[in-house]
Structure formats: structure tokens, C-alpha cells
Amino acid sequence: MKELELTAAPAADPAPPRRTPRVHYGWIVVAVSLVVLVGSAGFRSAPSLMMDALHNEFGWSLATISSAVSVNLALYGLTAPFAAALMDRFGVRLVVVCALLTISTGAGLTVLMTQPWQLILCWGVLVGLGSGSMAGAFATTISGRWFQARQGLVTGVLTAAGAAGNLVFMPLLAALVEQHGWRTAVVVVSLSATAVAVPVLLLMRERPADLGLLPYGATEAPAPPRTDGSAVARSLRVLRDATRSRAFWLLSASFAICGATTVGLVGTHFIKAAHDHGMPETTSASLLALIGVFDIAGTIASGWFTDRFDSTWLLITYYALRGLSLVFLPALFDDSLRPPILAFVIFYGLDWVATVPPTVALCRRHFGEDAPIVFGWVLAAHQLGAAAVAGLAGLARDRFGDYDATWYAAGALCAVAVACCFALRGGRTPVATA
Template identity: 30%
Template sequence: MPKSSKLPMAAVLVLAAGFFALFVNGSGRLAVGLTLRPMVEDLKWNRADIGSAVAVFQVVSAIAMFFAGRLADRVSLRLLIASGVVVCAFGIGMMGFVSEPWHVLLLFGLIYGVGNAGCSTPTVGVMVARTFPGNTGFANGFVTSGMSLGQLLIVAVLAAVLVQIGWRSVYFWVAAAHLALLPLIYFAVPAHSGNGSLAAQAPREGMSLREAARTRRFWVLISVFAVCGLDDFFVTTHLVAYAEDSGVSQLFAGNLLAVMGLAALIGVLLAGAFGDKTGPVMPTIASFVLRIACFGLLLIDSSTISIAVFTLVFGLTFLVTAPLTVLFVRDAFGMKHLGAISGLITMVHHTFGGIGAYAGAVIFDANGSYAIAFAIMLASSVLAVALMLLYQPRPKESPVAA
């Protein structure tokens, strides 16, 4: 952030809007992981019934994020984000009435998936990057920490609600949290595609999506973000159920996601700050090295202590790539098509997240254990480290060269 003067009020409002949008944004996805086991037991379903809905959500939101990113380059961010919030509130709120697996596919997988894209990291990242061109990493780390803090606070509250009055009420409260965002979005988010003089500070030259796709750098990033999504959404969907299967109490297991959110809060702030100083490559490599260690731990030992250590260590890496996405895209391909390119990368991340969530459910239903899934996640993290070691940052003298 600028050190010589106070931030303009418009910039403060942008930070607040981005922070609270992401604060609420992740709560719906996490609510499904939190309620997975009680829903299955109450409705007499298989875990794959909900895992398939999470997979559909990941694919739908992923595709929608690409289009949301393209729209963020062209239309009113206020309209885009507010529309996403309203659609999210409807889809997640109606989850409290489901009685058949196809209801979850429709409400969570399709409707919530589309709405989620409008108020997620690609659109918020574009808004913040335009406002803070000199400190993009830290500013995006700050707003992404809203997602982590939301995971800490909202999930802790929802875990208590789940124990007291049941899983259906969880979804009503998540819908209410989305609707509460609307006044802030109206007053804080710019009504136009830019942000006045603040946006003018950010250069808008850069490669098109088609030009970027011709570079090796682009495909390395696509592959690394695919692995990241595979890991992220496997863990957030199945960690609570895995802990309960291992003998941990329901309340303690539910709060594991909240603890992960606390660790993620620290992780995204550190990643954003270091990303501004060193570039995004080193924080990304460090993140995957930690994942290799914590997946290996659970393959060796599934005790309560090991699960708690896993939660903290993985939490430090969870969401780390979110503030780094705009840094990778800005440094490699420029600002002109930041929304479209970052939206596509996020689309791949979430698509593979759906694969991770669904594969975890299928593997458990087939084997009664998550061991094979944890081994796959470990191997994929090793692959991500190898790919990042091959990544070649652009030459300093060529802002958008391949």
C-alpha cells in the first residue's frame, strides 16, 4: 500500500467490498463439506450423491468464472458482483429444502455455481488490481484473507448451528449472509468497468488470451493451478468426514475447517507480501512443498494430533494461489486482458477441484478409506513443484513477451 499518503476513501471502500465479498463467498462451498455426513445419514444417500453435486458446482462455477472474468474487463463490476451475490443467496438458501440428489445438483451445482462466479476471486481480483497496481499482491492477499477469515468465523458459527438445530438451518444462514452484502456492494464497488483515476494508474496493455495460450508459461500455470484445485477441494469437501471417520467428535471435526481458515489467513497475507517482493513463483513452490509433507503425514498416521497438524499446515497453503493469480497473469501477460486470462486459470483450478471432490467420494465409497486419494494428492503436489521449477518468468525488459 502507498506509504507516503493515506489511501483515498474510494480505495478503502474497494478493499472493504473485496474483503467482505470473499468473506462470504466461500461459506457455501464449505457448508457442503460441513454438512456432508449429516446430510448423507439423514437422507439415506451415498457420499457420491453430494460429491457429484460438488463436482458439478466446480465445473459450472469454473466455466462461469471465465465468462465473469471477461465481463469484468468490460462491464460494471457493481452489477456483476451484486448479481452474483443474489443468485448465490437463492441457490444456497433453497438447499435447506432438498429431499432428492437432483435438488442438490440443481441448486448447489448449477445455480450456486453460476452465482459464485460473479462474486469470486477473478472479478474481485480485477477490481483490486486496477486500484492497487503497485501493491497488487498484498492488496489481493488482504481481500483474499477475507475468505480465510470467513472460513474461520462463519464455519465456526455454522458448526455450532449444525449441532444445535440441524444441517438445513446452516443453508438458511449462509443465504442471509450473502444478502447482507448488497448495501456494501452498492456503495463501495465502482459502478463502471474501471475505477476512475485509481484505475488509470494501472497500465492496460497486454497479450490477448489467444496470444497467451501460445506460450509455454501459460500451460505451466494452467497445469499448476489444476493441481492446486484438485488438492484444495478434495480437502475442503472431505476433511470433516475423514476426521469423523477417524473418531474425532462432530463439533471438533466441524471446527477443523475454521482452524484451516485461520491458518489460511496467515498464508494468503504472507504469500501476497512476498509475491510483491520476490514474484509469485517462490511462494507457490513453498506451498506445494508443505502439501507434500502434510499429505505424507496422514498416509502414515491418522491420529487426532496428525489430523490437527495436517489442518494447520495445509491451511497455510490453502488459498495461497488466489492472490498470486493476478501477479502471475499481470507479470506474464499484462493487464489488458487480466480478467479473461485469470478467469480461465481459475476455471481450470475449479474444474479440477470438482474432480478432486468427486474422486474423493468415489474412492471412499469403493474402498471405505481415503488412503488412495491422499496418495494421489501427494503425487500431484510433487508434480506441481516440478512444474514450478520449470517455469520461466518473463524477461524484465519485455512486459508481455512470451
């Protein structure tokens, strides 16, 4: 009997409790992700500052320079869904470090360029692929892996990091271009991309389970991740399944308009449009950075709202307000900083990418655990819309001599986005993809 008792005793020992650190490591991962996203946003902003410098030095048209931006924006979006699958397959840290080094290489090589195709290759292809690997799918992956509670808020904070990148880099790069030339600015971008890789290598971790933790706010461990199979095949399989859903097409259409009316038009051409009215480039770059300041507040607030209100109504509100502001913009430009243009910057800044948290929430609602990859494809639509308008706006400026028609067209597109979101309200939630 004693022997039986002694043999059974070990089975009665309780399992060791999970560690509950005072600060959940998920917040440290968020901090590292913020550094990455701030940097990637700043790196992508450089071409809009170099338009006049490249035009004056090489004689390239604005349409030619805009084509490099279009390629960058398109690849930024098309890379995102594959990057999400690669992060599942090979890990966030490896994918992000490789992306940062790709940006560093692309930006550094532009100092040697003499032909337009070299600008397209370096800034369009290399920087586009690198920055696309750290696009919205990255933020969705981090918030989904490390947080069960506060997902909307974390998504909003990480999305706002893009605005912070403009805040940090735009005035600095504008001053460098003006005082020391565009080559100095791109060297700074190249070195900064390399430096950002250091905290990723030192502090980034893949999942809470690697540290013996649960996701923040979770009461039980999530299902083990699927890491088998080809990342490309999985991305395409998820796309195939998602395209059977009405929600996917409505989200993609509205988000394509989001990209067209933000990074495609305002992010690429605002500085040049303001300069056409006599405003110095450093002043207009500072205004674009100020849009980033208010976007930080607007996007974080949008994440907070997303945790509490219907995401479709939030999107309807955001697109309607954005369309109104763009219709009034041509009448607000002046040769100096005046209250009307400042009011536009504040109002538009609050709405800049406030659409991201509710769009991510709707992807999670409709597509479950495949949401990061589905959002990557929705983001691809966002960037294709941005790429199309970045190029078309450059052509319109060369043809008509101003940007007025593009601002009115952007306002009309926002009305279409509102209609898509109304249609999304009537749709039923489809079965999550396998």
C-alpha cells in the same frame, strides 16, 4: 493588445489539482470486497458439513452428494473468466449483486429438495455460478483497477478473505446442522448472501477515475477501459491467444493441482475423513476453520513475498511443502484433538491458498492488461481439478472405506506441480495478448 491579453488569459489557468484524500478510496473498495469474499467462501463451505445429514435423511451415497460439490466447483471455475469480462462490460457492482442474489436463491431452494438432481441444480449450478462470479478474477480486477503499488499485498489480503469465510461460517454452520438440522443452516446462508449485497450497493465504485482519483501508487492515469463488444467473445478471444503461450499451460496445470489438493480434497472431505477416525464433526469443522485462520496469515505473507521475490520460486516452495504434509496426514488422524493433527492444521493452513498471489503476479507478467481474464481461465483449471478430485475422493471412500489412497495421490500431484513450476522458470515471457 488588451483584448488579446484578456482572451489568452484563461488558457494560462492551471488545471485543477486531483483530490488526494487522506485514506485512498481503494482501501474502502478492498474492505467491501473482503465482506463479499468472506461471505462467498462461507456459502460454498456448507455442503461438506451436510454430507452425513443428507446421507442419513435421504439415503444418498457420498459419491452422489460429492457430485453436487463437483458441479459447484467446476462452475465456480468456468464462470470466473466470463465474470471478469462482464465486470469490464457492465460493472463490478451489478455483477456482484446479481451473483449474491443467485447464491441466495440456490441456497434457499434446497430446503424444498427431495431428489439428488435438485441438490445438483441448487447447490451445484446456482450456488456454483454465483460464487464463481466472485472468484479470484474478482480479486484480480479490484487490485488491478485500484492499485498500482501493493498489488501483491492486496491480492493476498483479498485471497485470504476466503479463509476468513471458513473461519466465520464453518463452526457456526456445523453447530446449526448438529443442533437444528441442515435446513436451518442453508436458510442462514441464503439470508446472509442477501445481506452482503447491501454494502456492495452502497459503497462499491467501479474505478478511481469515477472519483477523480488515480490508482493507489500511480503517477499518471491508466488507459481508458475497453467496454465495447461482447464479454463472452472477449473471454474466448483472450483464451485463444493465451493458449498459444507455454506459460498458460504450465500455470493452468499447476493451479489445477492446487485446486485438487485444497478445496477439492481437504475442503470437501477433511471433515468426513476425520469423522471416520471418531472425531466429532464440530471438532473437525473447527480444525478446518483453524486452517482458515492460518491461511489468512500465510496468504497475506505470500502477497508481501510476491512483491519482493521471484514468484516461480515461491510456487515451487509452496507445492513441495504441501505435498509433504498431505503424505503424512493419514497417520495423524485420531478420535480427538491431539498435537500431531493440530501441527498439520497450522502447517497446511499457512500454505492453503498462498499460491494465489504469485500465480496472479505471473499472469500479469505474461499477459498484461488481460491478466484478470487469463487468471479467470487459470482459475477454471483450478476448479476443474478440484471438481474432479472432490468426486473421485467420494468414490474412493465408498469403494475402499477410507481416504488414505487419496492423500498419498495428492502428495504425488504436488510433485508434478513442482515440476511445472521448474519448467515455468525456463520459459520466456510471451507477448501480451491484444
